[in-house]
Amino acid sequence: MxxxxxxxxxxxxxxxxxxxxxxxxxxxxxxxxxxxxxxxxxxxxxxxxxxxxxxxxxxxxxxxxxxxxxxxxxxxxxxxxxxxxxxxxxxxxxxxxxxxxxxxxxxxxxxxxxxxxxxxxxxxxxxxxxxxLRKRTVEEVLRLDRQYGVAEVILKENNDLVGQTIASSKIRDKGIFILAIERGQNFTHSPRGGEILQLGDKLIVYGKIFSIHELSYPKATKREEQEFRG
Structure with missing residues (x-):
């Protein structure tokens, strides 16, 4: 056989x-x-x-x-x-x-x-x-220092941002700025506040590393917080 x-x-x-x-x-x-x-x-x-x-x-x-x-x-x-x-x-x-x-x-x-x-x-x-595996759905592209960096965030099903506009999500209040959105074959630079965020969107963002991580996983533990803050 x-x-x-x-x-x-x-x-x-x-x-x-x-x-x-x-x-x-x-x-x-x-x-x-x-x-x-x-x-x-x-x-x-x-x-x-x-x-x-x-x-x-x-x-x-x-x-x-x-x-x-x-x-x-x-x-x-x-x-x-x-x-x-x-x-x-x-x-x-x-x-x-x-x-x-x-x-x-x-x-x-x-x-x-x-x-x-x-x-x-x-x-x-x-x-x-x-x-x-889950901990790094936030993929760092450029870490500018110990706290700030540019990163990619992929919006999953359980993310509260899905279905909201950039303005209504109040993401900027957390010190996070969306530089671009990759959606399928389309790439939007400097998206406006009225842009609706969709499932599967890849966001290119700038801000605090832990805040970006928390954007994907709001229930991050204290241990994870210490790891990401280095």
């Missing part, structure tokens, strides 16, 4: 990549970039892009990538061993049929957008409970 094992093992690796990509997404990365970085780490090639800097500068992302690299090395050895066994022993019709059946079933499931969204959402909800 080496053929079935090999096909199943490859599928498991793809599932691991998807889980890792969603974990990277939770830390603030774009999902498409997260998938590329996760796949690059697993196969240990092409991991020299400028986006990789966003990974090495982030503790949680580094841990995810290191796990993927270890899995990649072990996975390569496992697949080579399985291939050698396949070459040494003739394949039976049952083995080929089983492998093809697994592939067809997987392709049919992955081609369903609704199925993928449901699976991705389920994985994201479970991973979001991990505080080490």
């Amino acid at each position: 080496n053929m079935v094992f090999l096909v199943s093992f490859i599928l498991v690796l793809f599932i691991i990549v998807e889980i890792a990509a969603i974990a990277l997404k939770i830390t603030g990365m774009d999902l498409h970039k997260a998938r590329f970085q996760a796949l690059s780490a697993l196969v240990t090639v092409g991991y020299t892009t400028s986006d990789s800097e966003l990974v090495v500068q982030h503790p949680a992302r580094r841990r995810i990538i290191m796990v993927l690299m270890v899995v990649g090395y072990l996975g390569t050895a496992t697949m080579v061993t399985a291939l050698i066994n396949i070459l040494q022993h003739p394949l039976t019709l049952i083995q080929v049929a089983s492998a093809v059946g697994i592939l067809l079933l997987t392709v049919s499931l992955l081609s369903s957008q609704r199925f993928r969204q449901k699976i991705d959402k389920g994985i994201e909800q479970r991973l979001s409970r991990n505080q080490s």
